[in-house]
Amino acid sequence: MGGRRGTRAGAVVTACVWTLAVAVGAAVLPAARPAGPVARTPAAAPAAAVRAPATCVAPEASLRPSTADGPAVRRIKERGRLIAGVDQNSYRWGYRDPATGELSGFDIDLVHAIAKAVLGDPGKVVFLAIPTNQRIPALEKGKVDIIARTMTINCDRARQVAFSTAYFEAGQQVLAPKASPVTAFDDSLEGKKVCTAKGSTGESELKNESHGASVLTVPNQLDCLVRLQLGQVDAVITDSALAAGQAAQDPSVRLVGKPFTTESYGVAMNLKDEDLVRRVNAVLEDYRRGGEASPWMLAYRKWLAADLQGITAPPEPRYRD
Amino acid sequence: MSPAQPDPGTRRTAWREGLERIADAATTEPGRLRVIGAVLAALLVAFGAVTAWQVTDRSAAADAVIDRSEPLSADAADIYRSLADADTAAAAGFLAGRDEPRTVRQRYEKDIGVASELLVKAAADTGGSSSAREQIARLNQQLPVYTGLVESARAAGRQGLPLGGAYLRYASDRMREDLLPAARALYEAETGRLRSDYADAKSWPWTALATGVVALGALGWAQRRTFLRTNRVFNHGLLAGTAAGAVVLLWLTVGHAVARADLTDSYENGAKSLQVLSEARIASLQARGDESLTLVARGAVLTPAGDDAYEASYRTGMRKLIGGDVTASGEPAPDSLLGRARSLADGSEGRDPVLAAIHDVKQWQQRHGEARTADVGGYYGQALAKVIGEKGSARGSTGESFDQVDTALRRALAHEEDDFRRAAGDGRGAFTGLAAGAAVLAVLGAAGAVLGIGRRLSEYR
Numbered sequence: 024m025g026g027r028r029g030t031r032a033g034a035v036v037t038a039c040v041w042t043l044a045v046a047v048g049a050a051v052l053p054a055a056r057p058a059g060p061v062a063r064t065p066a067a068a069p070a071a072a073v074r075a076p077a078t079c080v081a082p083e084a085s086l087r088p089s090t091a092d093g094p095a096v097r098r099i100k101e102r103g104r105l106i107a108g109v110d111q112n113s114y115r116w117g118y119r120d121p122a123t124g125e126l127s128g129f130d131i132d133l134v135h136a137i138a139k140a141v142l143g144d145p146g147k148v149v150f151l152a153i154p155t156n157q158r159i160p161a162l163e164k165g166k167v168d169i170i171a172r173t174m175t176i177n178c179d180r181a182r183q184v185a186f187s188t189a190y191f192e193a194g195q196q197v198l199a200p201k202a203s204p205v206t207a208f209d210d211s212l213e214g215k216k217v218c219t220a221k222g223s224t225g226e227s228e229l230k231n232e233s234h235g236a237s238v239l240t241v242p243n244q245l246d247c248l249v250r251l252q253l254g255q256v257d258a259v260i261t262d263s264a265l266a267a268g269q270a271a272q273d274p275s276v277r278l279v280g281k282p283f284t285t286e287s288y289g290v291a292m293n294l295k296d297e298d299l300v301r302r303v304n305a306v307l308e309d310y311r312r313g314g315e316a317s318p319w320m321l322a323y324r325k326w327l328a329a330d331l332q333g334i335t336a337p338p339e340p341r342y343r344d
Numbered sequence: 345m346s347p348a349q350p351d352p353g354t355r356r357t358a359w360r361e362g363l364e365r366i367a368d369a370a371t372t373e374p375g376r377l378r379v380i381g382a383v384l385a386a387l388l389v390a391f392g393a394v395t396a397w398q399v400t401d402r403s404a405a406a407d408a409v410i411d412r413s414e415p416l417s418a419d420a421a422d423i424y425r426s427l428a429d430a431d432t433a434a435a436a437g438f439l440a441g442r443d444e445p446r447t448v449r450q451r452y453e454k455d456i457g458v459a460s461e462l463l464v465k466a467a468a469d470t471g472g473s474s475s476a477r478e479q480i481a482r483l484n485q486q487l488p489v490y491t492g493l494v495e496s497a498r499a500a501g502r503q504g505l506p507l508g509g510a511y512l513r514y515a516s517d518r519m520r521e522d523l524l525p526a527a528r529a530l531y532e533a534e535t536g537r538l539r540s541d542y543a544d545a546k547s548w549p550w551t552a553l554a555t556g557v558v559a560l561g562a563l564g565w566a567q568r569r570t571f572l573r574t575n576r577v578f579n580h581g582l583l584a585g586t587a588a589g590a591v592v593l594l595w596l597t598v599g600h601a602v603a604r605a606d607l608t609d610s611y612e613n614g615a616k617s618l619q620v621l622s623e624a625r626i627a628s629l630q631a632r633g634d635e636s637l638t639l640v641a642r643g644a645v646l647t648p649a650g651d652d653a654y655e656a657s658y659r660t661g662m663r664k665l666i667g668g669d670v671t672a673s674g675e676p677a678p679d680s681l682l683g684r685a686r687s688l689a690d691g692s693e694g695r696d697p698v699l700a701a702i703h704d705v706k707q708w709q710q711r712h713g714e715a716r717t718a719d720v721g722g723y724y725g726q727a728l729a730k731v732i733g734e735k736g737s738a739r740g741s742t743g744e745s746f747d748q749v750d751t752a753l754r755r756a757l758a759h760e761e762d763d764f765r766r767a768a769g770d771g772r773g774a775f776t777g778l779a780a781g782a783a784v785l786a787v788l789g790a791a792g793a794v795l796g797i798g799r800r801l802s803e804y805r
Contacts, residue, residue, distance in 0.1 A: 106722070111643065111644075112641075112642060113506075114505065114506050119506075119642065119724065123504070124725055124728065149721075150724075151721070152722070154644075156650045242644070242645045245506060245510040246514065248510065252496075269507075272500070272506070273507070
């Protein structure tokens with residue numbers, strides 16, 4: 024249910040811009056109002072900039088990888104099981120096949136890889152279905168060790184939980200029937216009916232700029248595909264990763280235009296579990312390594328490539344220490 | 345002015361002449377007797393006629409209760425129940441996925457079949473009630489939409505697409521937001537008519553009773569007058585008339601009182617219990633549907649407070665049904681549906697199935713708690729097995745408990761239906777022969793009165 028991610032997309036964009044500035048060796052920007060470059064997302068940026076704390080420069084920047092055991096990793100080893108909070112409803116990411124009852128998807132594969140690295144057995148996982156709004160409380164209460172659930176990294180959340188390095192980059196995008204005159208998040212939406220999940224980034228983007236479309240909100244992003252198939256709406260706005268999951272379930276729809284926001288997904292953990300964060304980052308390093316044959320690319324081709332084309336490599340990791 | 349009209353002058357004269365003749369007659373004893381005889385006869389005939397008319401009305405209303413409004417109300421309850429049951433079966437079948445048991449599919453198909461059939465019947469039987477017609481039209485329009493959505497859900501589910509779950513939730517929303525409210529409105533329109541038929545059958549025939557009292561009073565006065573004038577205690581004709589009038593009045597009073605008591609009994613012990621039990625059955629169906637949908641939706645729909653929407657709805661349904669989670673206290677809340685059904689039930693035959701249902705709901709709640717714990721703990725497979733059973737057996741599952749609740753409630757309903765029919769039939773029986781008997785007796789009484797007066801008149805010849 025990533026549609027509810029309530030992301031301040033601007034924060035991510037802003038952060039990326041800053042990270043870039045840091046990376047090219049410019050002086051560290053003062054944590055005040057961002058300057059010119061942010062104007063690319065004028066609607067969302069000011070609010071996000073106000074919310075971004077002084078210390079949040081680049082929320083995607085995580086801790087350097089390490090395979091040394093700390094208290095969190097020892098806790099998991101003693102238990103013998105990794106407890107992972109996942110989604111059960113996002114096709115191709117984390118979903119339970121109604122026919123087999125098994126969980127599978129990109130996020131699930133990643134969790135198995137982490138379990139294999141930490142416990143030596145990819146099957147030693149307890150999957151907990153965690154609703155969107157319970158992701159942070161579940162980590163804070165120690166109900167789960169990690170959350171791998173198409174969770175967008177942003178400054179707000181980075182204050183409450185620790186994120187791994189980004190393992191996927193997505194953005195809000197338009198999904199429409201193949202024959203539809205809708206071509207992107209632009210004026211081709213004029214007079215059309217658009218569906219998006221309640222409380223999602225898509226909804227706030229549409230509030231800022233509806234391009235003349237009327238909006239229908241539903242509880243869950245997948246409900247939008249039902250409405251689209253029933254002809255109650257002309258297009259769906261959700262993030263590209265989930266939209267790919269929708270397109271995978273209906274060959275007559277496709278993603279159109281370019282993503283008009285940028286969101287990075289990270290594995291979330293408790294702020295105190297620094298050793299686990301480093302461990303997961305080490306797993307991600309291995310996951311990305313190997314070019315075309317890397318586990319990351321294999322998972323991408325297995326789950327996403329058919330409907331989310333044009334990705335040639337995993338996102339580059341960024342570290343803050 | 346048309347030439348066919350009679351001359352008003354002439355008419356007035358004839359009218360006046362008539363009046364004068366009566367006035368002349370009233371001045372002599374034979375004349376007075378003739379007038380008295382005519383008035384007594386008229387009063388008795390009127391008494392008989394009004395009684396026959398009012399009793400026929402009430403008896404027709406009692407017929408309507410038994411033959412029309414109660415069956416229609418029961419049919420509407422059946423439509424309501426079949427739809428709720430179909431939704432529950434659809435969710436259960438979907439949850440089972442490729443292992444969907446044939447019986448579940450058959451149950452769904454039977455429910456849809458029963459609902460369609462009863463809708464056709466209701467459309468034919470339900471008289472002019474526009475609200476009922478409107479609901480029937482809505483149901484007829486929405487039912488195919490619903491079944492289409494359920495089939496889409498099944499098709500997608502069989503391909504392993506999560507879209508199937510979304511379709512099923514959408515179908516269930518249509519059921520809860522469109523179909524069930526319409527079915528409920530239809531049920532309420534039909535029970536409203538049942539109540540008004542009851543009221544018609546039970547209302548006292550005041551006009552008939554008043555006419556009877558006046559007729560008997562007039563007869564008493566006439567006999568006292570005769571006694572004062574002739575010193576004869578009995579005038580056989582007038583006595584016979586009085587007896588006939590008294591019998592009719594007594595019959596009317598007692599017959600109506602008995603019918604009223606029986607009808608009240610059939611309403612209190614039958615119709616009311618039937619309504620509470622029907623609602624309990626529907627509440628249990630919806631709770632079962634919510635339980636299944638919780639596992640279908642898997643946290644995809646949340647309440648504004650952040651709880652799982654279907655689990656929250658299950659808890660609301662249980663509160664209505666039995667007053668919340670009673671696994672600890674063990675007693676249904678007095679104002680819950682099962683609490684009310686228990687206090688309305690009389691006789692062990694009526695009470696036993698309700699007690700069984702209460703027991704099974706408790707077991708259901710306990711198993712539901714276990715399933716919930718498993719689901720929240722990440723053991724979806726265990727939770728699923730706890731809800732729909734495993735390896736083709738429902739043993740130990742909430743599904744088994746639910747089926748037991750449903751069976752117990754069905755048994756309770758059958759018992760109350762019998763009670764209702766018996767009491768209402770008795771009530772209707774109390775009117776038997778009353779209208780015809782009253783008419784015949786009143787005519788005989790009138791004849792008696794005329795003969796009695798005639799005997800007095802003959803003394804003047």
